[in-house]
Amino acid sequence: MLHSAVKDSLLAGAFIPAHPLALNEDRTLDEKSQRALTKYYIDAGVGGIAVGVHTTQFEIRDPQFGLFERVLELAMEEIKRANVPDSFIKIAGVCGPTEQAVQEATFIKETGYDLALLSMGGLADLSEEELLHRTKEVAKIIPVVGFYLQNAVGGRKLSYDFWLQLANIENVYAIKIAPFNRYQTLDVVRAVCHSERVNDIAIYTGNDDNIVIDLLTTYRIPVNGQIIEKQIVGGLLGHWSVWVKTAVHYFEQLKKHRSNEQIPVELLTLAVEMTDANAAFFDPQHDFKGSIAGINEVLTRQGLLQGNWCLMEHEKLSPNQADEITRVYEDYPHLHDDAFVKENLAKWKDA
Template structure:
């Protein structure tokens, strides 16, 4: 069993920015290795504390035998991180999915490639019982540290009960949970379940609710457990939204951590900012069309910044929806303070060195 390194565990519990890493493709929908490496360099330079590779934003289709990109994209990110010789810890998160056999196989690959922790998705497993999913997680945890993942049903996830998360939290080698049901009630159920577990101090909570980022990060939950108040914070984010404008996301989280550490009353401007960020996410993720263009929308922002050449996805049907480009134009115009275009422009040439 691989254990979490102390410095990685400390950073995970302190809370950090973990972008969900996109997949860079050529016009022929083949892997663009140079741009894939470029994205990883951008996230490190922006001050992120880790990246999550092989997750929904990386496109689940990388596992298709005809595509066969799963190992390759994980390897590219791992190489870039190792070659950077960073002074601070950087969390390498790898997504695993599929039935138990597939997930265990992918976990072995992640361990071989030097990843720190695996994000365990339930994508495509809607017919499995919760007990089957728990046993699957236990087998994965015997190999590597686990980052739980509550994926919203609109993009392949499923609703999971309080009892599921309560049992999930008791699994040794589970160290964090990303809550991304895009639902306040279901998010609260996870927090309550973790607080009620015997391992509540061993599990870090991360938001994946791209529709409520700032409010999630500002909230301190207080849950009554056997007559005792257990307090729990959402300390960071593992987000597809943070795959773009990442420098500003790092500044945002640093500011929120400072406010909470110093006990400062939450400035009302932050709640206004919460809505602005949710508005931009609605455009990027194509909320108006049930998230059909969520990956293509992220690609479009990265294309505008020069980090990607195009918005191509492995599935040609995954494209921008009608009206989505106008929505992205609108939020770019309405919230110029949220983008990090200047940062990217000033550093892009340096990041490209050795690639072309």
């Protein structure tokens, strides 16, 4: 069962960063910086943290690295040390075929996480029916967040009927929509609205290319002669792992404005600015090859990481990506939180 305070926070809409991985130059785990990142997010006012997800690098599970358990334990230790409120949402990524997913779900539950973000990536050999069976098996162990992952980073196109059936699975409490595609995003919203559990499912954006618009939009879906209203209430985003203090501020502003009948036009400009910044971080020009290194580069410039290294040597900044990150830094000074990080970095890095 999902803790009532966590459920209420999840349904109301929370700011949840996808936690990166801190490495030394030799690609071993930098525990001090890993802990510092978690402290940074908590002090910046996030509503939860997602660890062991794409931004954390799926390879932490590979036997050659063996970092999955330790990375999740480090985040949980810092969460407990910070005495976060009961409403703080603790999410861990779960991957792989059913047997692996069940093992990971068991571990994260024992470690203290509230929900499993269940990736569908890398499972092209499984049918939609088999993916639903896998979801049900994980949901027997721990509450689940469904995950529509974009094709460019290992996801696949999934049908409206798949999402309708997934939304009807007991112990599924949210769906992260990250196909970077308007049509597929709408498929999920419609499916949830037509499901029997429409009021029990929180929809979160993972569309880092469309964050502000997703969070401002109210969907009105006709269902059996009635209009069902549904919002994308929060975000679980790799983009939200950087410039976090200011992003939390803007998220709170968006939550206030979306209940109004009139949306300030400057928020549409903000939407474009955030998308432009995301393009620098996520590297869509090169099919997102530099997305993880790009996030790490920003954190390195702020002093939170020692370098932008990834576990796999081929994961690195693309040509001109560093220049693009410099450009958005200069173009949108109101989006970064360098002053906040500088003020607190020594405290977060203190062992």
